Amino acid sequence: MKKTNLVLAGLLTCSMAMAQKIQPYGALPSKAQVAWNDMEYYMFIHFGPNTFTNKEWGHGDEDPKVFNPTRLDARQWARTAKLAGMKGIVITAKHHDGFCLWPSKYSTHTVRESAWKNGKGDVLAELSAACKEYGLKFGVYLSPWDRNHPEYGTANYNQVFANTLNEVLSSYGPVFEQWFDGANGGNVKQPYDWDLFHKVVYKNQPNAVIFSDVGPGCRWVGNENGIAGTTNWSTLNVKGFSPGLGGPPTKSLNEGNEEGEKWVPAECDVSIRPGWFYSPETDDKVKSVNTLLDIYYGSVGRNGNLILNVPIDREGLIHPNDSTRLMELRKVLDASFKNNLAKKAVVTATDTRKNTAEVKVAHLTDGNNSTYWATANNVTKTTIKLSFPKPVTFNRLVLQEYIALGQRVEAFSVDILENGKRKEIARETTIGHKRILRLPDYTTTEVYINITDAKACPVISEVQLYEAPGMLATPEIHRSKDGQVTITAASADPEIHYTTDGTTPALNAPLYVPKTQISLPGGGVVKARAFLRKTNAASPEVTADFDVAPAKWQVTAPAGNADAAKAIDGNTTTVWVSEKIAQYPHQLEVDLGETLTLKGFTYTPTTNDHIGGVIYGYAFYTSADGKNWGQPAATGSFANIKNNPVPQKVSFAPVAARFVRLVALTPATEKESRASIAELSVITR
Structure with missing residues (x-):
């Protein structure tokens, strides 16, 4: 009888344990993806011939000897990233121009052919060693688009690129992230063999997280502003989509897909300067601390990772203006998240899962996102309460889900106790790996986090409160x-x-x-x-x-279009949009009101996706009399302008002129019929 009771007790204990075990929900992250999410903030480095030619997208016809950084110091890059609080570095090992930052045996457009170190250098080797020295993870960007390689556009090219990829991934130690974009431009199109490329990555680097519009490791966030959606699911529908033009809709990239097929979290890419590659003209255009804080809270604070581009200058160093700004940002972030007020609170919850050793309310404030608290299986609405013996003042709230078991929370709100009554101070949607709310200063003795909707029982790893210092706005x-x-x-x-x-x-x-x-x-x-x-x-x-103000300027064509004046009103928030006709080209002619010596022009595109009409291919003409135009002073394309719609400066040989004409030859977005100009200006200085 005693033996039977022991058996029954054992079976009952086993049954209870099974009943209380938290079941995973939906698409789940791999261990590598969980570790990747924990990195949160790391550096992107764009470096190559473009650094020396003032181009964003090189054409592959550059003389490789133009690449000659005189003081290249990868240890300075790594040291700067470490001091900035970053966890890794991803470098453009090969951009669209095809130039390889290592002496690849599959290309003749590499550092081997450059003037740097008499062709004996290897940027990847130096950076990999520097990352190891400073405890940073190392990642690489290799563009499948190659505007230099003679095999590009042929049946052989995919294997050439696979060989190139294999060369990098087998030679420089562990790679935490492989960055792909789907760029496939120019006059030659190449069908990419993504399955082959992915096999090469996983063969050499099984723990690498692959970035693209559809992952499979992490996804582009849909813009190059570094901002994720206020709703942001780490899951994404990927069937039928591919990197580049075949990617998911922008909304899906920005917000993910609720109940998405795969775990493909958002990575938010943005440059600390207007462009991705270094340019002396942008030394005074480094983003302000306030702007970088907005980006941090819009990325890391919205269930994304932030990859912040810091271009290398022509000496081979991170420019002082960039490194200074990174240290200023680090100082503010350290001060903002120095003292977790929640650790002083008594933490309670309305519903806590029973008979599960892993689940404890105390885990919510232990500073460890690998521990967690959860409700019972059938409870998807609950409240976590923080009670303080004395009033505390806070303006930041940090929440984290235990994402190894899936993303669950659909909506939550936050209340405080004010004058003896509960007052709602925030109402939001998703949490995911991390959600940070920026709030006004609130002083209270009680804070309530209400999970108002969830797909399964909420599993929360962290609740944190902070009082961040006030910031002085940049003029x-x-x-x-x-x-x-x-x-x-x-x-x-x-x-x-x-x-x-x-x-x-x-x-x-x-x-x-x-x-x-x-x-x-x-x-x-x-x-x-x-x-x-x-x-x-x-x-x-x-x-x-x-430069010279457009006070005397008048639009001469298109005639009768009153809105065309918005292109030359000195206000980038107003936009001229051409009339809706079947196809390009479109043009805008301007009388400058006086003869000026022109050295170039600036085209400022709209950043409003609803307006559209951003110009890609252009021709710019000048005229002394508005009748005789001759050959264009400049022709070309605004590289990467669709994803990074910043002002585009184009220089040309000085010419005296009173009239100018900008011809929009092709749009930045396929099937776009209109052209738009937020501001057109000339360069005379």
Whole structure:
């Protein structure tokens, strides 16, 4: 009888354990994907011939000897990334121009043919060793598009690329991420054998996470602004899609697909400068700390990973302006997430799974995202409560799901206790690996996190509260059509000081008085900083470099289109859109009102996807009389403008002219019938 009771007890215990075990939900991440998500923030490096030619997309016809960094120091790159708080580096081992940063035996367009180290150098070897030294993970970008290789566009090319890929992935140690894009442009199209490419990756690097529009390891977020959707599922429907033009809709890339077929989390790519490759003209265009913070909270804070591009300069170093900004960002992030107030709280929950040793309320505030709390199987709505013995002030809330068991939470809200009553302060959707809410300052003794909807029992690993320091907003500099400059700052009581002589503004520089104007019709450089005297806080410096103002300009064609004036009004938020006709080309002609010596032009595209019409192929003409135009002063294409719609500067040999004509030859988006211009300007300085 005693033996029977023991058997029954054992069976009952086993049954209870089985009944309480948390079952995975939906598509699940691999161990490599979980580790990848934990990295959160790492560096992208664009480096190659484009660094020396001021191009975003090289044509593959560059003399390889142009690549000659005189002080290349991969240890400086790795040291900078480490000090910035980044966990790894992904480098453009081969971009679209086909230039290889290692001496590939499958190409004649490599560092071996360059002037750098007399052709004896290997950038990948140096960076791989530097990453190992500084405890960083190493990743590579290899573009399948090759504008140099003679086999591109033939039946043999896929094997050539596979061999090239195999060469890299078998030679430089562990690779945490293999970056692919689907670029397939120019006059020659190449059907890519993605199955073959993936087999090569996994043969050499079984734990590598493969990036593309459809993964399979992680996905492009659908923009190059570094911003994920406020709703962001790590799951994606991939059947019928392929990298590049065959990718999923932008909305799916940005938000994922609820109940998606595969676990393909979002990676948010963005450059610290306007372009991806280094250009001296962008030394003063490094993104502000405030902008980088917006990007951080829009990526890492929305269930994505942030890959921040920091281009290498022509000496072979990370430029001081970039590294300084990275350290400023690190300082703010460290201060923002230094003290987890939730650790001081008494944590309770309305529903906690019983008879499961792994599930504890205490795990919610232990600072370890590999432990978790969960509800019972049939409970998908619940509340976690943080109670404090004394009032606390917070403005950041961090939530994390235990993603190894799937992404579950569909919606949640946050309440605080205020004047004896609960007050809702936030209502959001998904959580995933990490969700960070930026909130106003709230002071309270009770915080409630309400899971209002979930696909299965919520499994939460972390709840954290922080009081981040306030930030001084970076000034914004604007100029009107007639050349009058104004400066604004969205910050409480800032004192703005500016200069027009190229020097850095300090408190002894001219004070900008709101609503006054600085007259610069002929162009010039304005620099500004915001200050708070009571704390000695100062914003990063912001610079605006203006050319001649369009005060005298008139649109001469298309005739009768009043909206065309929006292309030359000095305001990039207004956009001229051509009339809807069957096909390109479109053109805009402008009378400058005076004869100027032109050295180039600038095309600013719209960033509004709903407007569209971004121009890719162009021809730019000049004329002395508006009748005789001759050959174009410049022709070409705005590389990568669809994904990175930043102002495009094009230089040409100086020419005296009064009239200009921009012809839009091809659109950046297939099947687009219209062209648009947010701003057209000329370069005279």
